[in-house]
Amino acid sequence: MSSHQDYLRAFSSHAQTLSRLNGKQRDPSSLIQEILECWSCSEEPLERGICESEVSWERAVTDFLTWLQTLDHENAAYWLGCLYAHLLPAEQRKHQAVYFTPPLLTEPVLWRIRNMAPKVLLGHIVDPACGGAAFLVPVLEVVLRLPALKAMSPEARMSHVEKHIHGADIDPHLIEITRRLLDRSMAKDIRVTGQFPQWDLRVEDGLNAFDDLNGKVDLVVSNPPYRKLIRTEIETLADQRLRSLCAGQFNLYGLFMGRALDLLRPGGHAGLVTPMSYLSGKTFSHLRSRLIAEAAVTDLALVHQKGGVFYGAEQDAVLTILHKGAKQGQARISAISKDGKSLSLGAVKIEDQDMPWVLPRRSEDLAVLQESSRWHLSLKDYGYSIRVGNLVNYRDPRPRHVERPPDKADIVPLLWDSHVRAGALRWTPIGTKERPSWVEVANGAQGVICRPAVLIQRVSSPEQSKRLVCAALSGAFIKEHRGFIAENHVIVLEAIDPKITPERLAQLLNHPTVDRLFSMRASSTNVSIYELQYLRLPDVSALTGFIGAAEVL
Structure with a gap:
């Protein structure tokens, strides 16, 4: 029995050939109507070659109809609809959202x-x-x-x-x-x-x-x-x-x-x-x-x-x-x-x-x-607020620098998603042209964070084994640099009234159980602030036994 993937491969071949006819002799609707006319001429199931004497068919149309005759009615109906959608102008197909259910x-x-x-x-x-x-x-x-x-x-x-x-x-x-x-x-x-x-x-x-x-x-x-x-x-x-x-x-x-x-x-x-x-x-x-x-x-x-x-x-x-x-x-x-x-x-x-x-x-x-069924705390309960990094690279006018200029006082580290690794922050004082390490804040401190925090990569991909990739940013980092700015692809958990240290929270969020629990709530590959707000976490008193029970990546 042929699978959906077998049908898909066969249809794709027919559709590519038939698309070359589109707009030359028939528009999509008239082409489909002619196929339906031929199809309805016959008894069930269709017999090969029916109606060929009545209509001058291109070989591609005849081949598609012959293939259609080999399918059960549900599959034939689906792939006929797909052909119509395939032949539509791309903009019309997108606006009408013409995609069918297999x-x-x-x-x-x-x-x-x-x-x-x-x-x-x-x-x-x-x-x-x-x-x-x-x-x-x-x-x-x-x-x-x-x-x-x-x-x-x-x-x-x-x-x-x-x-x-x-x-x-x-x-x-x-x-x-x-x-x-x-x-x-x-x-x-x-x-x-x-x-x-x-x-x-x-x-x-x-x-x-x-x-x-x-x-x-x-x-x-x-x-x-x-x-x-x-x-x-x-x-x-x-x-x-x-x-x-x-x-x-x-x-x-x-x-x-x-x-x-x-x-x-x-x-x-x-x-x-x-x-x-x-x-x-x-x-x-x-x-x-x-x-x-x-x-x-x-x-x-x-x-x-x-x-x-x-x-x-x-x-x-x-x-x-x-x-x-x-x-x-x-x-x-x-x-x-x-x-x-x-x-x-x-x-x-x-x-x-x-x-x-x-x-x-x-x-x-x-x-x-089952393991998390008794977890009822949130990041807010842990004393952390959630925000997205303030700097949008393509439209933020503030000057950025690969290295810290010696004559600039109002300047802080700029943290990118590439600096965030599970369990470690990889920021260095010398960046690259694409990822400068410093940003000037002379004209205002908008977006500057002056508290310890946990940083999370906001964008992930289906190929990643983990959705939550987190790193702690310590109080020592804040003391040395007086704060930091995060780029827009970084989520910042800022320690407002922390019940545990950022290092401990990062360790918890990187735990495989917490990562899977978040993945079960997430609707896309991107990490959403909205979904983080509802992430259930264990009681603080239970963390020692829980985090020590499994390897932390």
Whole structure:
């Protein structure tokens, strides 16, 4: 059986060839429509060469259609949508966020829904961002396999899906593709009845569509568009409930998650594929609060591998299952690899406020959660304040120097992220042109820190074994230099009323258990001040035994 990666390699080859036809003889929508016309000419499955006498096909189109015929309907629908997205102008694809959900992600969503609440599959099902039918086709296939649907006559079955399957998208071409792909799922009944279903597919923004179904929907499934919203988009949102979700630079997908809550009836379910950022990012704090207040998060399946899952996008993802109106209990956590394999990571309690959620990312994290279950202190409790380095290199006008000029009195050390190593500060009085060691502060002491501190690298990468890379800056350093300035890629934990020394705190933060605990709360590879504020730490009285229990890197 071919894997998603096998399909990806084959599709990439076809897409590169077909992209050379784009704009010469057919635009993306007309090319896809011609492929669909040819596809719909045949019986199931498609027979090679069908329609070749009716249309003058380029070899590349014929080859792609031949490959498409070898796939099951869910995969064929997905890769056909990907072809349309691939052929769009890059700017249009980015603005509309035209990226589709592969079957390796729709299948686990629907498997969970089918096992938890099979009755919702007989009710109203909505995808408010249905373009390409990457979710609606798998949903319809599942619905058609239900015993209740099998027992219906072709006419009754067609009537049922017309009334209960709903979709919306702003792109009329994607709506037409969706219509044709749904028709193909109903091909047998179409041949028997001689009629096509009158699908409820709306060329409309999914955030505004289906007011007639508010509070009546049994199941919402969606892979909503992902892109950051600009201020005017937020200010012009007509729906006050959606606008109240927004904080900072909000992402469009968060609005679709809020819309799913409004569409669902009490007891209804949602299966959503989104980025992981909503799990802990500060801008999603209002969304997390609303999800917990109005539904139970029953399942979270994490997809950490950014490459090789979504065609044309490097994106982590999480599969979220919501149960509208249910009381929040423990959520089942799992991890899905890019070949579709699922690993159970146990069940955890979801935070009942707007704070970031702490979730295991791998099997050994369960032991970390157990070990830290009684930790309740924060960096603030330890007597440290958190701030980002004040100097932004490309726009700060203050003069910098590789070495300390002998005639400059108002000058302090400049600390960069490259100076911060786990357990040691690597600053030297002689820097480089790219990383000067000194900065003048003659025109004001803005950003100068005059207390001992712990420094943390603010930017990390997925390849790093640790997220928290920390070094202490001692009182002796402050006494010698009268203070320092940190560059913007450094986080400073300033000792305001310290309960432990910076050296001790750096040792604690560099501990593997603390590092993993932070990683389970973090939404990106960068170290966030917001997430550091919620990092749980042990009681000060327990530090001696804890830090001595494992090697400190």
